Amino acid sequence: MHHRRRPAHLFPIAFLCLAATPALAQYQPRETFAPRPPAQAVNAYRSADGLPGPQYWQNxxxxxxxxxxxxxxxxxxxxxxxxxxxxxxxxxxxxxxxxxxxxxxxxxxxxxxxxxxxxxxxxxxxxxxxxxxxxxxxxxxxxxxxxxxxxxxxxxxxxxxxxxxxxxxxxxxxxxxxxxxxxxxxxxxxxxxxxxxxxxxxxxxxxxxxxxxxxxxxxxxxxxxxxxxxxxxxxxxxxxxxxxxxxxxxxxxxxxxxxxxxxxxxxxxxxxxxxxxxxxxxxxxxxxxxxxxxxxxxxxxxxxxxxxxxxxxxxxxxxxxxxxxxxxxxxxxxxxxxxxxxxxxxxxxxxxxxxxxxxxxxxxxxxxxxxxxxxxxxxxxxxxxxxxxxxxxxxxxxxxxxxxxxxxxxxxxxxxxxxxxDAWMDEGFNTFIDVYESDDFNHGEYAPKRDVEYAPSGGNPVDEIIEVLKDRDAPPILSRADTVIEKYRHPVTYFKSALGLVLLREQILGPERFDAAFRQFTAAWAFKHPKPDDFFRAMESSTGEDLSWWWRGWYDHNWTLDLAIDKIGPATDDKDKDNKDKAPKGTAITVGSHDKLVMPVTLRVDFADGSHRDYRLPAESWIRQASTTVIVEPGKKVVQATLDPDHKIPDGNRGNDKLRADAK
The missing domain is CATH 2.60.40.1730 (tricorn interacting facor f3 domain)
Structure with missing residues (x-):
């Protein structure tokens, strides 16, 4: 029997302090967060909010x-x-x-x-x-x-x-x-x-x-x-x-x-x-x-x-x-x-x-x-x-x-x-709603959903998708359906498309905002013909988020994710870095993006007293630079830091997701 974990208590973003470190070669913020104008024009038939326009028609x-x-x-x-x-x-x-x-x-x-x-x-x-x-x-x-x-x-x-x-x-x-x-x-x-x-x-x-x-x-x-x-x-x-x-x-x-x-x-x-x-x-x-x-x-x-x-x-x-x-x-x-x-x-x-x-x-x-x-x-x-x-x-x-x-x-x-x-909308959206039906039916009798259309090998979906993301020949989701060969039909059209919605719901927007927007989109377009841009617009307008970075990385491209804990050390004030008599400013934990795809991530910090604290880093942590720094206040002795402790995001390199404070 499987139950989805409830989200851990997340501490306010006020704990974050952006660090202007040199951009890593693999990651360019202006590429990941570049403007993404919709291909489809807004008119009287299709509105800017992604819903049918006042003169929408169909035969x-x-x-x-x-x-x-x-x-x-x-x-x-x-x-x-x-x-x-x-x-x-x-x-x-x-x-x-x-x-x-x-x-x-x-x-x-x-x-x-x-x-x-x-x-x-x-x-x-x-x-x-x-x-x-x-x-x-x-x-x-x-x-x-x-x-x-x-x-x-x-x-x-x-x-x-x-x-x-x-x-x-x-x-x-x-x-x-x-x-x-x-x-x-x-x-x-x-x-x-x-x-x-x-x-x-x-x-x-x-x-x-x-x-x-x-x-x-x-x-x-x-x-x-x-x-x-x-x-x-x-x-x-x-x-x-x-x-x-x-x-x-x-x-x-x-x-x-x-x-x-x-x-x-x-x-x-x-x-x-x-x-x-x-x-x-x-x-x-x-x-x-x-x-x-x-x-x-x-x-x-x-x-x-x-x-x-x-x-x-x-x-x-x-x-x-x-x-x-x-x-x-x-x-x-x-x-x-x-x-x-x-x-x-x-x-x-x-x-x-x-x-x-x-x-x-x-x-x-x-x-x-x-x-x-x-x-x-x-x-x-x-x-x-x-x-x-x-x-x-x-x-x-x-x-x-x-x-x-x-x-x-x-x-x-x-x-x-x-x-x-757009077979990815048909199969991906449906595979997405299946995930929750498998969790719900008869107290999870057949949960979690692990058939050939979702986590084909029966493992954790965020691990299994990494093979698709690393495959240079794998087509992007936004490919013409007829060009997707059988080898990639399930991995991309079903699995990656569905997982994209799961990640959008559970890691990027949260169920409350996602569900309201998704229901509104579904009801507004019932028995009508929405296109991909209608969906992208509807989700952004209803949830109040510019998601262009997510559509670009997960849908336009087959980009990979590699977030890493680059460093744990004493926090310093640049103005006073030569003043060795100043009281310690706490502990600085630097989290970097080493690849083109970014996502919000949970950073768990373990303390010497046996407690831990979770910080939630938004995608915008890497909108200007390749790394961001979390400051832990003085008096809390940091033992180690871990990214994505509950294994919820498709990080392609788990080896750099954990670092001990005493590591050299």
Whole structure:
């Protein structure tokens, strides 16, 4: 069991006395603390305080989709109507859509970008028809370019509220487990289909780039928000779990299952909806033959997905949300995943994570949260309100992956980061909030968080990150996501990004200031599209700190930290240094910065009487010179001094962090 230590009592900064010593060669204050003007301009859309401006806008995409799962092929055929609303101040002469299934084509850019051929290929999205119109839709010309679809509009779409309806019929082959983020694989009782990126989706037109048409190279997504109404037709023997709320339970569930669901909505303990023994029982389905159509609705979402299988057991429990509201946590898993060491606790994990994230950061916005046990090769992928995790996941690994994937609800499903460009915000912010969920769950049952995404080797994160900081080839956090190779994806995009927020919260700002600013940022940008500069501005404006030195060292660059105790000696007054009869002025402890990155640090001074005192040195201790001096008053005999005694900051050279007063 692990508990985070409470901060030690810190003595006032008044004890500090700056010493004008010569700058060390490795450290230049004017470089570390140089001005860092934001790259993004302030305007009516994005304010100087990092929050949405008075004229902020974004476009909206509403979807109605009818899809059929054809397991004999396997394939999906679909018919969608997109109602696209142009809230921008610009007339639009064209529309762009994302065709992510085209990543599986033999000539996709992604295949070349990844440097190796895919295990399998498909024909991607096959577009049977593309038309525009409210009543009788008229065919329209279009161009497919890799994973993008461009439609030339016959008439410009008016600004500030113009609307157009797109009608698209399509089909595609479902990839196997090599699909990566979606596909199908086998459980013992039958196939499990995890269906995502399953309909052409609108690209984002925003105030930064206009149409953001980055090709899909396996980084994740950037999508506008809207309302979804969708119907999935599948064999009647299957359970279909989808994003959002089931709108027709009376048509696709037995009366007993409907009754159990009602009970689950009022229960904090997990309620079985379809038991493992019932998986093979024909009575657990409303009819034995043919198909059933499952109707789901989801409001204010950027995407929807679903999973389908004959092999699913199903359980659920109530989620308690702020303000007396509630939602439903549900898990679907095959027989081989049952048991208290496996998926029997999935709904418990899911419920706890949603409740704690909601209380700490922002309320969960949807009526249902679902965890799916599917093929292990497809495991660990998040979508709005629904997660794809692994049949083989168990104990702490199942807890960690569940908390992490549902944590993506907040980043980037609610706070709509552009994952294709800024994956560090998506993965790093989410990994950051996971850290505290691991501490909190069941009195720290699975704490501290030490999975592959945070402290990959299981050690202290501030020690493990040093290897990343010292790696000359490691990319900075603020790199285009597509350029970060797999070797550095977890160490930088997840681990370093998350640790940067932990350090900002616990060592630089303190939880009180950080949490208030972070919550304000999250609420202000809920269901909107913030960019990196919006976050940097918001944190500075709300907390009252110029953090340019931190953004530069940790985010713009891969700088390292080396703070050191350079000297312990008698304190002297320069004016009286030749007057040997003067009374002693106390003890001077000199702390230097030997590398480009700086951070606040705790200096612990041990005294001969067995007591100690902690001094808190701010980052500005090194804003003018390479070292600062702490003066201990006369009458306190110093035995030794130690930097970072609780091992909280990533100092790359621990050998110079401790010095005895009698050391020569």
């Amino acid at each position: 909206k995409a509403d979807y109605q989709i009818h899809a059929t799962l054809q397991p004999d092929q396997p394939a999906i055929s679909g018919d969608e109507v997109i109602t696209y609303t142009n809230n921008s101040p610009d007339r639009l002469t064209e529309l762009w859509l994302q065709l992510d299934q085209n990543i599986y084509k033999t000539d996709s850019r992604s295949g070349y970008a990844n440097g190796k051929a895919r295990e399998g290929t498909t024909d991607g999205f096959v577009l049977d028809s593309v038309a525009i119109g409210g009543g009788k839709a008229a065919p329209v010309s279009y161009t497919v370019s890799d994973t993008r679809l461009r439609i030339a509009l016959p008439m410009p779409l008016a600004a500030k509220g113009g609307q157009v309806k797109l009608h698209i019929r399509y089909h595609f082959a479902i990839p196997g487990e090599w699909g990566g983020r979606m596909g199908w694989g086998k459980a013992k009782a039958g196939p499990v289909y995890e269906i995502a990126q399953w309909y052409p989706r609108m690209a984002v037109y925003d105030d930064i780039r206009g149409w953001d048409t980055l090709p899909y190279l396996a980084q994740e997504f950037y999508l506008d928000y809207g309302n979804f109404d969708y119907w999935v037709t599948a064999p009647s023997t299957m359970l279909v779990a989808g994003s959002g709320e089931l709108a027709n339970p009376q048509e696709v569930l037995t009366s007993e299952q409907q009754s159990r669901l009602k009970k689950a909505r009022a229960s904090d303990k997990t309620v079985t909806i379809r038991s493992v023994p019932e998986i093979d029982d024909p009575k657990s389905r409303p009819k034995k033959d043919g198909t059933l159509t499952w109707h789901y609705r989801m409001q204010n979402s950027r995407d929807v997905v679903f999973a389908a299988s004959v092999a699913f057991a199903w359980d659920a429990a109530r989620i308690n949300l702020p303000g007396g509201k509630s939602a439903l946590a549900m898990s679907f898993y095959p027989a081989e995943s049952q048991g208290s060491e496996r998926w029997g606790r999935s709904t418990e994990y899911l419920k706890d994570a949603v409740e704690r994230f909601s209380a700490r950061w922002y309320p969960y916005p949807w009526p249902v949260a679902v965890n799916i046990a599917g093929p292990d090769d497809l495991a660990g992928m998040e979508y709005p309100g629904l997660l794809f995790d692994g049949i083989g996941d168990k104990t702490k690994d199942l807890f960690w992956v569940t908390a992490h994937e549902i944590g993506h609800t907040w980043f980037p499903m609610v706070v709509g980061f552009d994952e294709r460009r």
